[in-house]
Amino acid sequence: MAPTKYIDRTIPRISLANFNSRIDTITEELVRAAETDGFFSLKDTGISVGEIEAMFVQSAGFFALPDEEKATVPWLAKNVGWEKNSQIRPSTGTADMKESYQLQFGENMKDSWISSKALPDFRETALEFMRRTQAISEKLMLCFARGLGFSDDYFIKAHDVSRPDSQTTLRLLHYFEVDKKTPVPEGYFRAGAHADWDFLTLLFQQPGQSGLEICPGREAVTSFGIGDVWTKVDFEAGDIVCNIGDLLMSWSDDRFKSTFHRVRAPMDPQTDYYGPRYSIAFFNQPCSSCTIQGPLKKYPAVTGEEFTRSAMNRNFAALKAKKDAMGVENEDDGHGAVSQRLGNPETRRVRVGV
Numbered sequence: 451m452a453p454t455k456y457i458d459r460t461i462p463r464i465s466l467a468n469f470n471s472r473i474d475t476i477t478e479e480l481v482r483a484a485e486t487d488g489f490f491s492l493k494d495t496g497i498s499v500g501e502i503e504a505m506f507v508q509s510a511g512f513f514a515l516p517d518e519e520k521a522t523v524p525w526l527a528k529n530v531g532w533e534k535n536s537q538i539r540p541s542t543g544t545a546d547m548k549e550s551y552q553l554q555f556g557e558n559m560k561d562s563w564i565s566s567k568a569l570p571d572f573r574e575t576a577l578e579f580m581r582r583t584q585a586i587s588e589k590l591m592l593c594f595a596r597g598l599g600f601s602d603d604y605f606i607k608a609h610d611v612s613r614p615d616s617q618t619t620l621r622l623l624h625y626f627e628v629d630k631k632t633p634v635p636e637g638y639f640r641a642g643a644h645a646d647w648d649f650l651t652l653l654f655q656q657p658g659q660s661g662l663e664i665c666p667g668r669e670a671v672t673s674f675g676i677g678d679v680w681t682k683v684d685f686e687a688g689d690i691v692c693n694i695g696d697l698l699m700s701w702s703d704d705r706f707k708s709t710f711h712r713v714r715a716p717m718d719p720q721t722d723y724y725g726p727r728y729s730i731a732f733f734n735q736p737c738s739s740c741t742i743q744g745p746l747k748k749y750p751a752v753t754g755e756e757f758t759r760s761a762m763n764r765n766f767a768a769l770k771a772k773k774d775a776m777g778v779e780n781e782d783d784g785h786g787a788v789s790q791r792l793g794n795p796e797t798r799r800v801r802v803g804v
């Protein structure tokens with residue numbers, strides 16, 4: 451495969467300081483970023499570096515538990531729980547080299563919190579961090595509603611996390627350390643190229659643990675940006691890197707851009723980071739019953755549930771097409787998950803969620 455081509459793109463860095471008095475400027479900056487690159491980073495968010503580090507400590511604590519303990523909260527199709535080496539992206543057909551633990555606010559989390567015996571402060575720290583991140587998301591939702599001509603609380607109501615059917619998800623991610631002496635086989639990624647299908651994603655990273663790359667959709671000419679020109683995303687401690695998801699793209703009649711991104715596996719011992727990477731992604735997901743339609747009505751109105759279902763079906767169909775092309779057997783278990791056999795006797799459940 452030809453080596454990746456890179457280009458420097460400036461990703462707008464937007465300050466949320468003095469939000470109420472600067473709301474017009476912030477709205478203008480966010481709308482411009484959403485229309486152009488679909489990616490931006492936030493500073494002066496109100497969440498301190500200390501709070502972010504405290505959440506990363508809990509995350510590392512969870513992933514350090516023995517697999518048998520993590521397996522007490524397995525990944526479920528409602529997108530909660532722990533998975534390891536099981537998310538296969540249609541862009542690659544191979545499992546991401548990672549494990550992740552998805553957390554939600556509502557009743558989907560029943561039975562999916564790790565026990566307080568294993569990690570005493572985990573649940574409380576995570577829920578507080580989720581509330582703090584939701585509050586920032588709501589500021590962004592207000593600005594995007596104004597930018598599109600909706601009422602201020604329009605998107606906030608559609609993503610109400612106090613409702614029992616809330617689907618907003620915090621995903622803790624752990625990409626495994628890679629041995630410099632054992633090159634990663636071609637076609638394997640820490641996270642294969644994809645666009646998120648949520649409304650907005652807010653990503654927390656730790657300085658020194660780089661790897662995120664973007665390929666703005668507007669310029670991507672090939673499926674999943676394969677063969678296109680990528681940009682490595684830099685960030686500063688405390689920054690939140692955000693991207694527009696497919697839902698907001700559709701809800702804005704395609705005015706705002708959902709963007710391909712990936713975490714490439716380290717390849718070059720001179721330049722790449724081979725250590726473990728921990729990141730935390732917060733996915734704003736709509737409540738199942740809300741109605742989604744842009745101001746210009748470019749697409750027919752659908753409910754949150756229908757939007758998510760068709761996104762999962764599209765992903766599943768693309769994954770199946772990739773598997774067929776690779777000559778790998780697929781089985782649909784009828785629950786939005788796929789079982790696969792990759793030429794070894796082990797049959798694994800494959801996640802198709804965001």
Ligand SMILES: O=C(O)CCC(=O)C(=O)O
Pocket residue numbers: 621623641646653662711712713729730731804
């Ligand atoms: O870990 C990262 O930097 C990216 C994660 C991501 O894109 C995702 O989980 O959707």
Ligand SMILES: [Fe+2]
Pocket residue numbers: 644645646651711
């Ligand atoms: Fe993503």
